Amino acid sequence: MPQPSLASTANRTRRDHAAPVVCLDADNTLWDTDGVFAAAQLRLLANVITATGIDMAGEDRLAYVREIDQELASRHHLGLRYPARLLIAALCHRLLGDDPGLAARKTWNDPSTIPLAKEVAEEIEKQYLSDLGVTPRLLPGVHTGLERLHHANAVLVLVTEGGRDRVGKLLQANKITRYIDRVIDAPKRKELFVRLRRLFGSNGPVYMIGDQITRDIKPAAEAGLRTIHIQGKFRPIWETGAAAPTTQEANTFEDAANAILARA
Numbered sequence: 001m002p003q004p005s006l007a008s009t010a011n012r013t014r015r016d017h018a019a020p021v022v023c024l025d026a027d028n029t030l031w032d033t034d035g036v037f038a039a040a041q042l043r044l045l046a047n048v049i050t051a052t053g054i055d056m057a058g059e060d061r062l063a064y065v066r067e068i069d070q071e072l073a074s075r076h077h078l079g080l081r082y083p084a085r086l087l088i089a090a091l092c093h094r095l096l097g098d099d100p101g102l103a104a105r106k107t108w109n110d111p112s113t114i115p116l117a118k119e120v121a122e123e124i125e126k127q128y129l130s131d132l133g134v135t136p137r138l139l140p141g142v143h144t145g146l147e148r149l150h151h152a153n154a155v156l157v158l159v160t161e162g163g164r165d166r167v168g169k170l171l172q173a174n175k176i177t178r179y180i181d182r183v184i185d186a187p188k189r190k191e192l193f194v195r196l197r198r199l200f201g202s203n204g205p206v207y208m209i210g211d212q213i214t215r216d217i218k219p220a221a222e223a224g225l226r227t228i229h230i231q232g233k234f235r236p237i238w239e240t241g242a243a244a245p246t247t248q249e250a251n252t253f254e255d256a257a258n259a260i261l262a263r264a
């Protein structure tokens, strides 16, 4: 999609006093990234169980994988984007009886010590990465909410750490590219939101809608944006007990959009 320059989008804001500026998170706010991960993680666990012949995973298989996943993500500098082979190795240790913390530490110390043939592990990893490539579906109320904001002349700025190309493809696959004025791919720190507010907020409030307190809501609120939190299904370890600043809660994206338009 051809992008207008940051300045021209900002000018549009200045011309239209009534138009709200709404920054949006993408993953688990617009679309169900969590659902894609859940399906991929469940298949990965099933494949590791088949390959090792050990099934100690019990009832809640998704929680079983995610406990390990969070242990690895909280230790790795790439966070949730750590290499998939580490998850396969740690699940092997876990199935063999180690608790999640020990399984993650053993993997961290030596990722190669797993009871699987290299080709088998590679095959499982390949399947996992292919499963993660599935297009996530839009969450309930997103299409209607975007449409309403768009028709009210809101400037919609998508703020992501998920990569501009990937997000562009997902916007296109979900047929919502036309609603988004800008895509900003940058770490969601307070400084970024300060910059966005300076660029777009000369005539009124700038909003931020997102599902994560620590990444979307807190830094935006600290920069003076009005924030609306939509609780997603995915709650990473670093979100547990995160202090919520004064923020509005919405059940769906449509509710969030309506709340903004009611105040505009």
Ligand SMILES: [Mg+2]
Binding pocket: 025, 026, 027, 028, 029, 210, 211, 212
């Ligand atoms: Mg998100």
